Amino acid sequence: MTHVSPRQPQVLEIGARLNEPPSASLQQTAFAEEAAAQERLRDAVGWADIAHTLMQSRLRTIPPEAAAELMAALLDLQWVDNRRELDPALxxxxxxxxxxxxxxxxxxxxxxxxxARREAITTGFVLVLRKNVLRLAExxxxxxxxxxDLSVAHRSTVFPEYTYLQTAQPTTFGHYLSGFAFPAERDLQRLRALYARLNRCPAGCGSxxxxxxxxxxxxxxxxLGFDGVVEHARDAMWQADLPVELASCLVMIAVNVSRLAEDLMVFATHEFALLELADRHCRASKIMPQKKxxxxxxxLRSLANHLLGVQTAVAASGRTPSGQMDNxxxxxxxxxxxLESVTAGVNLMAEILDGLQLNEINCRATLATSFxxxxxxxxxxxxxxxADFREAHRVTARLVRTLASSGHRLDEADAKLIEDIAMEELGRPLNLRDEDLPALTDVDAAIRARTTIGxxxxxxxxxxVALLRDRVENHWNWTREAASAIDVAEADLLGAARKLAGDC
Incomplete structure (x- = not known):
């Protein structure tokens, strides 16, 4: 049976352009999904309504008494009666x-x-996005x-570098981790550039x-505390590029976090045993007592997967003909x-990093046994x-193959073995001595020697890290200034709205 709200005929224009109310099926599907999708926008739409009413009052589009009554009702709805559930019938x-x-x-x-209803919802949508973008940036x-902080603390903590999940070269955990900090800082740059385009007011466009x-x-x-207006009215109402751009930014952030999560998951396994997660970030198996x-x-990996789907959905909806609601x-x-999920995921990764315990003994052992x-x-x-490097590479590769086949490590090679291989591969000796060899397998010395930029x-x-800190401090200042500008605008708008309502 079709549910009919007491106000449904009036607000849905029943008896005007339409002769009958929406069917039960339409209410339970499209209307219900639309209402659920807009639940996060309701407070922001309220701010848009308050600003629109105040503007109309100042321009005398609304009679003074009516403007005061409407503003009083809007404030009551915003602060007193704002938990009413959205009715799909409407x-x-x-x-x-x-x-x-x-x-x-x-x-x-x-x-x-x-x-148009689109103006109110679009304005509320942008208001919600800009606040959440700032929270994500924070x-x-x-x-x-x-x-x-962790990179500084572990700038000398020996750690194996991996390519193709095979031990590659020695590094430090500080150097490894800071390699994820720089992409995250670029994510901040992207969000900041997006915010400049997002923080433009779409309101006041009619249809x-x-x-x-x-x-x-x-x-x-x-x-409403915007930096300016969206210059073209139709563009303001039907922008498709900014939602796609935001979805792309979220994907980049989630992918960067997921890459680190993938690595940490591998490094925490029994087979690698390079680090351990805090128990508070793990879950016990219900059948295998040993599992953590x-x-x-x-x-965090699944979050990245979900965001890829969101990006595709937003891009696909944007490529329909312009002026369509499914845009x-x-x-x-x-x-x-x-935005809320990615922000929570970023906060979770920071918490995970804070709880990590490194096993440097195993890190060194991995480097020693893996060539x-x-x-x-x-x-x-x-x-x-x-020798030139190609010659040295060939001799070393042959040495590794020889040692690996006999179960020996690189630091167990002697000068005679290397000279024998050099004669076979190059046709001449390298004139090495046994006392030269320890320096060739000193992990700490190898790390100290990596003094090129980065x-x-x-x-x-x-x-x-110092470079990162300077950049992040700049981003912190931007988020604080932008959030403060919004807070000031909201406070001023609320004061003006209450003054108007008080005239009633």
Whole structure:
């Protein structure tokens, strides 16, 4: 049976353009999903309504008494009666709010003057996104700061570098971890650039090409704390690129976090045993008593997978013909929730890093038994033995194969074996002595020697971290200034709204 709200005929224009209310099936599907998708937008739509009413009052589009009554009802809805559930029988958040306001004042009809529902929802959507973008930026700043602190603490902590999941070369955990901090800082750069485009007011556009009734778009932008207006009215109402751009930013952040989570999950296994997660970030098996499942890391991987789907959905909805509501529905539903999820995921990764325990003994053992010093060995042969690097590489590769086949390590080679291989491969000796060899397999010396810009030497790690800290401090300042500007605008708007309502 079709549910009919007491205000449904009025707010859904039943008896005007339409002769019958929406069917039960339409209410239970499209209307219900639309209302659920817009739940996160309801408070922000309220701010948009307050600003629109204040503008109309100042332009005298609404009679003074009606403007005061409407504003009083809007404030009551925003602060007192704001937990009412959206009724699918009424459809979207705008018609629900109109029905609630109509219960309080006969002036509710003035709210829709020269204003499509799309304008109110789009404005609320942007208001929600910009706040959540700033929260995400703050979380990224905190995570990068956490990475920087750990990188300094572990700038000399020996750690094996991997390629193709095979031990490659020696590094430090500080150098390894700071390699994830720089992409995260670039994520901050991307969010900051996006915010500059996002923080433009779409309100005051009528349907999508302006209106004959007075509108002051710059006033609306100032009231809502925007940096300016979206210059073209139709673009303001139907933008597809910014939702896709935001989804792309979220994917990049989630992928960077997921890559680190993937690594940590591997390094925490019994087979690698390079580090251990805190118990508070794990979950016990219900059947295998020995298991300590890294559930927090698994969640971060799944979050990245989900965001890839969100990006595809938002992009697909944006590529439909312009001026279609399905351009917007996926973005309304997915992006506010995705922003919250990614922010929580970034905070979780920072917490995971804070709880990690490194096993440096196993790290050193892995390097010693895996021929990870082979590249350094070959480079030293260039200096000591007068060979070019290709020759040194060939001799070292043959040496590794020989030692591995007999169960020996690189630091167990003697000068005679190397000279024999050099004669076979190069046709001449390298004139090495046994006393030359320990320096060729010294892990700590190899790390200290990596002094190129961005290298693993402790002093280079400190330089990289200092650069990160400077950049992140700049981002912190930006987030604080942007958030403060929003807070000031909201406080001023609320004060002006209360003053208008007090005239009632």
């Amino acid at each position: 459809g979207d958040v705008v018609t629900n709010r109109e029905a609630w306001l109509a219960e309080k004042t006969a002036s509710a009809g003035h709210l829709g003057a020269s204003r 979380a990224l700043c905190a995570m990068v700061t956490q990475m920087a 999508s090409n302006g209106t004959r009734l007075p509108q002051d778009r710059r006033m609306l932008a100032d009231l 499942n890294p559930f927090a890391l698994s969640y 917007r529905m996926e973005a309304y539903r997915e992006l506010p929730a995705a 990870a010093m082979a590249t350094d060995f070959a480079e030293e042969l260039v200096e000591l033995g007068g 290298g693993a030497a402790p002093e280079r790690v400190l330089e990289a």
